[in-house]
Amino acid sequence: ETGVTQTPRHLVMGMTNKKSLKCEQHLGHNAMYWYKQSAKKPLELMFVYNFKEQTENNSVPSRFSPECPNSSHLFLHLHTLQPEDSALYLCASSQYGAAKNIQYFGAGTRLSVL
Amino acid sequence: EDKVVQSPLSLVVHEGDTVTLNCSYEVTNFRSLLWYKQEKKAPTFLFMLTSSGIEKKSGRLSSILDKKELFSILNITATQTGDSAVYLCAVERGNQFYFGTGTSLTVIP
Numbered sequence: 001e002t003g004v005t006q007t008p009r010h011l012v013m014g015m016t017n018k019k020s021l022k023c024e025q026h027l028g029h030n031a032m033y034w035y036k037q038s039a040k041k042p043l044e045l046m047f048v049y050n051f052k053e054q055t056e057n058n059s060v061p062s063r064f065s066p067e068c069p070n071s072s073h074l075f076l077h078l079h080t081l082q083p084e085d086s087a088l089y090l091c092a093s094s095q096y097g098a099a100k101n102i103q104y105f106g107a108g109t110r111l112s113v114l
Numbered sequence: 115e116d117k118v119v120q121s122p123l124s125l126v127v128h129e130g131d132t133v134t135l136n137c138s139y140e141v142t143n144f145r146s147l148l149w150y151k152q153e154k155k156a157p158t159f160l161f162m163l164t165s166s167g168i169e170k171k172s173g174r175l176s177s178i179l180d181k182k183e184l185f186s187i188l189n190i191t192a193t194q195t196g197d198s199a200v201y202l203c204a205v206e207r208g209n210q211f212y213f214g215t216g217t218s219l220t221v222i223p
Contacts, residue, residue: 004156042118072163096209
């Protein structure tokens with residue numbers, strides 16, 4: 001148990017569906033992150049939130065829409081995805097500004113787009 | 115362009131062997147380097163390195179950073195089957211973390 005919980009663990013969706021991924025952290029951190037992990041590629045940073053404000057958006061297509069209602073919760077809303085979006089989506093949190101800014105990860109959501 | 119390169123990409127060893135995993139980086143405004151172990155789920159934190167030449171050690175695992183040559187190594191001695199995983203290296207630069215592709219380690223009984 002890392003203190004970061006992601007749901008659902010697995011998701012299969014069609015290209016016309018709308019779904020949301022949820023992340024919750026119980027570590028009191030002030031920053032949360034979404035990553036995409038594809039086979040044989042480095043983790044790709046998608047979005048960063050500090051104190052509920054989005055600070056990074058690494059050229060992510062608009063079919064991915066993040067939402068951070070508070071410092072403990074992070075959502076990733078998905079719509080009209082493509083098969084190449086199939087991947088493991090990882091959420092992480094950290095204490096930005098601390099001497100030890102260590103990211104702690106959730107178990108991820110394995111997404112398959114048909 | 116900021117990047118982190120890990121080598122080898124994969125490694126197969128026998129139980130009891132010692133392995134060395136490499137991580138080189140080119141990241142501006144470097145703050146720290148982190149190592150993670152990823153089995154089938156969440157990457158779990160192993161070490162954080164900020165200063166050159168100071169070894170971090172935890173059981174059979176150890177790691178060291180060279181900020182002049184821009185690399186780090188992760189050593190695992192007396193490997194066990196439970197060490198089988200993907201080992202990720204990341205460089206932190208404030209709000210950005212740059213990851214390598216990882217080294218996949220398989221330990222055969």
